Amino acid sequence: MGAEYLANEYIPIFIFILVALGMGAAPLLITVFVAEQKPDREKLSAYECGFEAFEDARMHFDVRFYLVAILFVIFDLETAFLFPWAVVLDQIGMFGFIEMMLFLIILLVGYIYAWNKGALQWE
């Protein structure tokens, strides 16, 4: 499980990332040169069902998206804790299981609170 393992298993992934970058970028490059390009002002403006685009597109959006993102951070962190816990469940035994259940119950209180406050409600 030393340097050799890391080299043998992770360098191919690194090469794979380079190959994937190539596979993604090459068609985009080729199409720019192969296809006929005839840009004009109308064509290059933002699509808005035939209107002239008005206002900046980067407008306000619903605050509930933020709420979901914050809740996501909490629960995704929880999965990040659960992953290693599930792998060593054989070594930590019942004690470890009860500990994790206590942790989950604390989070569950927060989840029920969020539910009651309507953070998960989309009408």
Add this chain to the structure above:
Amino acid sequence: MGWLDMAITAGIWALEILAIAVPVALTVAYTTYIERRVIGIMQIRKGCNRVGPFGLLQPLADGLKLFLKETIIPTNANKLLFIAAPVMALVPALVAFAVVPFGETRLFGIWDEAHVMAVAHLNVGLLYVLAIGSLSIYGVLMAGWASNSKYALIGAVRATCQMISYEISMGFALVCVLMLAGSMDLAKIVDAQAGGFWHWYIIPLFPMFLVYFISGCAESNRTPFDLVEGEAEIVAGHIVEYSGMWFATFSLAEYGAMILISLLTCILFLGGWHAPIEALDFIPGTVWLLLKAAFFIFVFIWFRATFPRYRYDQMMRLGWKIFLPWTLGWVAVLGICTYAGELNHSLQFLSDMIGFYQPWRS
């Protein structure tokens, strides 16, 4: 290690990578063909049957057409992010395949022990897949924001929200698999399910299997969760400003994700490359894995032909109010079953039942 050895190793790696990446790209191309044919049959019409025999050359013709389309980069767009977004969407979809084990081989008896057929046989394969899978959100978000178009921005915000919501239940479903297999190594998870279909994790984890597959649909923005692109209201969402091959790159990523979810569902819940009964072991494991995955790709297409699109509030409710408590509860149930015997001797049968699926407990 001399430079010759290193060159040979690097060459083998390059071949392995191409042996995964090229078939994935081809499978993506032909999945679009199969999708059009299958939906055609389901709607009692022909589907594409003009280009080549049975329309088999249609994906090539489509690809050629897309290559010859003009590239449009809107004047108001953030150029750098706009250009990077399609690549950023495609790379995670492809790179995730690096750890997928396609079977075990002795290379016709040349090797003494069986080797796992994967580019990288990681001991944290499951974590890697989850981590790389999450990166696909960036492509969507970058595309939507960089386009500087209202539809694109709304689409991207919706898509991000949907993908992160379903990632949670997906993560919890995977935790259940880990509690049984006791390893994040995908090959070990498959080996824990060896010996016939009654060993497969779909039996103790049936609800988690459903949650995982449905969350997979939502993660890859497939029907009935394709309100990300909702033609009727936001005209394709984050990809509205993309044209030609640039647009196609996003589709490639979507179909790649769909194939990945199908493969992973088989690996995690349906015994991977193991035959349902041992009498069928003479068919190679890789064929079994690909057959099972092909079935799930068919299910994806079947969904598209069958279900109408969800409404946004319905989709959020399914993710947060149904899947989340359901998966969390199943983690607790699995743990309680595992240790029930230690608490009360009369509940030993529960521990024995779950222990049957837990190789680390025997």
